[in-house]
Amino acid sequence: TQLLEQSPQFLSIQEGENLTVYCNSSSVFSSLQWYRQEPGEGPVLLVTVVTGGEVKKLKRLTFQFGDARKDSSLHITAAQPGDTGLYLCAGDPSGSSNTGKLIFGQGTTLQVKP
Amino acid sequence: ETGVTQTPRHLVMGMTNKKSLKCEQHLGHNAMYWYKQSAKKPLELMFVYSLEERVENNSVPSRFSPECPNSSHLFLHLHTLQPEDSALYLCASSQAPVENSPLHFGNGTRLTVT
Numbered sequence: 001t002q003l004l005e006q007s008p009q010f011l012s013i014q015e016g017e018n019l020t021v022y023c024n025s026s027s028v029f030s031s032l033q034w035y036r037q038e039p040g041e042g043p044v045l046l047v048t049v050v051t052g053g054e055v056k057k058l059k060r061l062t063f064q065f066g067d068a069r070k071d072s073s074l075h076i077t078a079a080q081p082g083d084t085g086l087y088l089c090a091g092d093p094s095g096s097s098n099t100g101k102l103i104f105g106q107g108t109t110l111q112v113k114p
Numbered sequence: 115e116t117g118v119t120q121t122p123r124h125l126v127m128g129m130t131n132k133k134s135l136k137c138e139q140h141l142g143h144n145a146m147y148w149y150k151q152s153a154k155k156p157l158e159l160m161f162v163y164s165l166e167e168r169v170e171n172n173s174v175p176s177r178f179s180p181e182c183p184n185s186s187h188l189f190l191h192l193h194t195l196q197p198e199d200s201a202l203y204l205c206a207s208s209q210a211p212v213e214n215s216p217l218h219f220g221n222g223t224r225l226t227v228t
């Protein structure tokens with residue numbers, strides 16, 4: 001069974017601090033997606049990484065896909081209260097033929113205090 | 115109008131009731147999904163419909179019955195549920211088989227079984 005382990009599960013920080021969330025697996029994924037979910041809403045896609053070693057930036061968010069395509073990280077610089085939410089990583093197992101059978105991590109709940 | 119709309123937003127039902135969850139997508143996608151989200155657990159894929167055919171049924175109990183009358187609508191019929199079925203039920207859509215096509219989620223139905 002392919003699993004994605006996210007760490008930490010919960011993070012509470014002050015506005016302006018930096019943080020990193022990790023998404024790890026022993027399996028290879030053809031791509032990894034990061035979603036953010038706010039209370040009362042569904043997850044919303046932030047980014048998709050597809051190439052081993054790839055780094056993508058979205059304003060203060062930096063996403064990295066591991067060289068072996070088994071892990072990914074999300075780094076937030078100078079966190080703001082608006083970054084508060086549940087961050088989910090989701091992997092597309094290699095050879096899944098793009099049927100949408102994403103495997104999700106259990107999520108990291110981020111709370112940024114003003 | 116949002117891309118994926120789910121109704122109702124909240125539902126409380128007894129174990130002997132029959133109810134249905136509705137999902138409608140306005141994105142022109144050809145694949146639709148039902149996910150179950152429970153506290154501190156990864157999102158669980160329940161059903162996948164691609165081009166209105168069910169292509170995935172992840173060992174979901176028969177008390178959950180999906181229906182996809184066309185590519186824009188998806189239902190989840192519920193009957194004789196158990197308290198452990200209480201969760202957030204998320205509908206999603208995507209364009210398949212486009213590689214790395216992201217999931218577009220609705221805001222979910224919060225189900226409580228009493």
